[in-house]
Structure formats: C-alpha cells, structure tokens
Amino acid sequence: MRTRQGDDEDLRRAAWRIRQRAVEMVAIEGFGYLGQALSSAELAAVLYLTALRPGHDRLVVSPGHYSIVHFAAGVEVGLVDPAELATYGKDGSRLEAIGTEQTPGLTATCGSLGQGLSVAAGLALALRLADSDRHVYVLMSDGEMEEGQVWEAALFAAHHRLGNLTVVLDRNNSQVDGPTEFVTTLAPVVDKWRAFGWASAEVDGHDVASIRDSLAALRGDPRPSVLIGSTWTLSGLDRVLPDEADGHFIKLSPDIVEQARKVCAEGEATAARVPARSW
Known part of the structure; x- marks a missing residue:
C-alpha cells in the first residue's frame, strides 16, 4: 500500500x-486519544510513506499516547x-492505548x-x-x-551535528491541561529551534505537499x-x-462513530484536503 512519493492525492x-x-x-x-491521530494524520502519512524506510530507519514516538497514529499509519x-487494530486497548494486546516496549514497529516510545x-x-x-546510513525520525508533540x-x-x-536526526513536531496547541499557549507560551516555536542550532521549517500540518x-x-x-x-485536534x-470536544481525549457515541466513518470514507474517496484552522 506504499504510495508514490510525488502523489499528493494518494497521500491525502x-x-x-x-x-x-x-x-x-x-x-x-x-x-x-483520537485528537492526536486527527491532528497528525497528514504528518504521519507523509513521514511513513515518503521519508521513513520501514525496517531500516529508526523510529521513535516520543509521547506514548501518540501510539494510536503510529498503529494507524504503520499499517x-x-x-x-x-x-x-481490533485489539487496541484490550488486556494483553500489544496495541496499548499508551505505547510500551512491546509496541510493534517502533525503536522506542x-x-x-x-x-x-x-x-x-x-x-x-x-x-x-557505526558509519550507518540509517536515519532517526522522532514524532513529538508541542x-x-x-x-x-x-x-x-x-x-x-x-x-x-546529528544530521541523521529529524523531528516531526505536531503543533496542535493541545495538552491535557488545555491549550499549550494557556499553560506555557511556546511561540515562536520555529525560532526557538533555530536558536538551538537546528535546521527548521514550519508548515501547514494538513498540507501534504508542503510537508x-x-x-x-x-x-x-x-x-x-x-x-x-x-x-488541529478536530481536523477532518x-x-x-x-x-467543545476535548481534543486530548475524545469520547465517541455510536452515532458519532457512524458519522465519522462516513466522513472518512468520503474524504478518502475524493482525496479531500483538510483545511487549516488558525487558533
């Protein structure tokens, strides 16, 4: 199911x-933890399908609760x-709601x-x-x-000067205590990383071409x-x-699940682009 690297519609x-x-x-x-997957869906799609060499490069998902997007993208x-996937969150499953050392497909979480x-x-x-050509990718939250x-x-x-290290940072302005900017001011994010000596870029995280x-x-x-x-944690x-849904931890009624299935199916069929939203 690996997509062609230049095909934006396939990535969407x-x-x-x-x-x-x-x-x-x-x-x-x-x-x-649905909001984490909604916000990082395009970031993960591009990372896993165009950059990561599965089984060769190293992959770290820093926040364990982001394992849901790793499971969904890892497929x-x-x-x-x-x-x-049908065992997600169940007792004895490797696919726990918060990733562990047993999480398949990761070097670490x-x-x-x-x-x-x-x-x-x-x-x-x-x-x-070790003179290895492997790259290390890290999925992080803001x-x-x-x-x-x-x-x-x-x-x-x-x-x-670890040029073989790349962070993909999900800047969704959400954490358990509320919007990140209400808890601790993080902006300007890109300038902070540049000041620390990193090559940095800031993009619309739902625009696959820019990513x-x-x-x-x-x-x-x-x-x-x-x-x-x-x-955005409700994107798509x-x-x-x-x-008012809590983007960090979302409750889904059976009716909302059914509606969400239809929206996702329509989105995939049309390769719909998810619009960006300012905070």
Missing part, C-alpha cells in the same frame, strides 16, 4: 485512512498488522513526556559512529517542549532538523465532533 487518501483506523480503534471503548507500510528526543539523539550518534529534557537533547544533537517538500529539503542539511506542522471530523 492515506491520511484519511489513518483517521478512519483511529476512529475504529477509539470506538472499541468509546473514548481515547500503510507493513509495520503493524491491520488485524491487530516513552511514557514520560519529553524523553523521546534524548533516546533519538543517542541512536543517531551511535549510528553515525506540549513536550515544556520539558527541560527536550532542550538538553536539542543542544546535544546540535553540538554533535513532503519541507521534509525532503531538511534531509540534506548537515544539522539535526525539525519540521513543525501547525495542526470537525463536522461531526462537538466544538
């Missing part, structure tokens, strides 16, 4: 499939068995937020010392930028790189989810 369809799978996983219990490239970049930087340095460990790792990676082109451009830089995608399903 993949993003809608990621949303659809996430809806089905959350529907099992009627609640879960696209054979990292996750689609039959396992973290329970405590802010640790993933440290792990990834260590991996990147080890790979360079709320993690409030953790000091992130910036220690960022300094380390820049100092060692793809920026990732490709960053890949050639000798410095560690970060792609910041501005996103804002027509069926209430405005």
Whole structure:
C-alpha cells in the first residue's frame, strides 16, 4: 500500500485512512486519544510513506499516547498488522492505548513526556559512529517542549551535528491541561529551534505537499532538523465532533462513530484536503 512519493492525492487518501483506523480503534471503548491521530494524520502519512524506510530507519514516538497514529499509519507500510487494530486497548494486546516496549514497529516510545528526543539523539550518534546510513525520525508533540529534557537533547544533537536526526513536531496547541499557549507560551516555536542550532521549517500540518517538500529539503542539511506542522485536534471530523470536544481525549457515541466513518470514507474517496484552522 506504499504510495508514490510525488502523489499528493494518494497521500491525502492515506491520511484519511489513518483517521478512519483511529476512529475504529477509539470506538472499541468509546473514548481515547483520537485528537492526536486527527491532528497528525497528514504528518504521519507523509513521514511513513515518503521519508521513513520501514525496517531500516529508526523510529521513535516520543509521547506514548501518540501510539494510536503510529498503529494507524504503520499499517500503510507493513509495520503493524491491520488485524491487530481490533485489539487496541484490550488486556494483553500489544496495541496499548499508551505505547510500551512491546509496541510493534517502533525503536522506542516513552511514557514520560519529553524523553523521546534524548533516546533519538543517542541512536543517531551511535549510528553515525557505526558509519550507518540509517536515519532517526522522532514524532513529538508541542506540549513536550515544556520539558527541560527536550532542550538538553536539542543542544546535544546540535553540538554533535546529528544530521541523521529529524523531528516531526505536531503543533496542535493541545495538552491535557488545555491549550499549550494557556499553560506555557511556546511561540515562536520555529525560532526557538533555530536558536538551538537546528535546521527548521514550519508548515501547514494538513498540507501534504508542503510537508513532503519541507521534509525532503531538511534531509540534506548537515544539522539535526525539525519540521513543525501547525495542526488541529478536530481536523477532518470537525463536522461531526462537538466544538467543545476535548481534543486530548475524545469520547465517541455510536452515532458519532457512524458519522465519522462516513466522513472518512468520503474524504478518502475524493482525496479531500483538510483545511487549516488558525487558533
């Protein structure tokens, strides 16, 4: 199911499939981390289908609750068995609501937020010392930028010029305590990363062409790189989810699940582009 690298319509369809799978996983219990999959669907589609070399490159999902988008996107490239999705969140399943060391298809995921970049930087340095051509990709959330460990790792990676390290940051302005900007001011995000010595780009996180082109451009830089995608936790399903829905942890009634299925199916069939939304 791997898409052609230049085909924007295929990438948009993949993003809608990621949303659809996430809806089905959350529907099992009627609640879960759906907003993370909705906001990062396009980021994950482009990362997994055009940049990541499955089974070769290293992949770290820093926030463990983002495992839902990894499961949904991993199916696209054979990292996750689609039959396992029906076990999401159930006792004994490898597909837990918050990722663990048993999560299939990942090099690492973290329970405590802010640790993933440290792990990834260590991996990147080890790979360079081994003269390996493997790349290390990290999926991060913007709320993690409030953790000091992130910036220690960022300094380390820049100092060692780890050009084989790329962060894809989901800038959805959402965390458990509310909008990130209400908790701790993060803006200007891109300037902060640049000040720490990283090659940085900021894009509409729902525009697959911008994501793809920026990732490709960053890949050639000798410095560690970060792609910041501005996103929204209700993206794609804002027509069926209430405005007051908690983007961090969403409850789904059977009626909303059915409506969401239809929207996702229509979106995939038409390769609909999800519009950006300013905060």
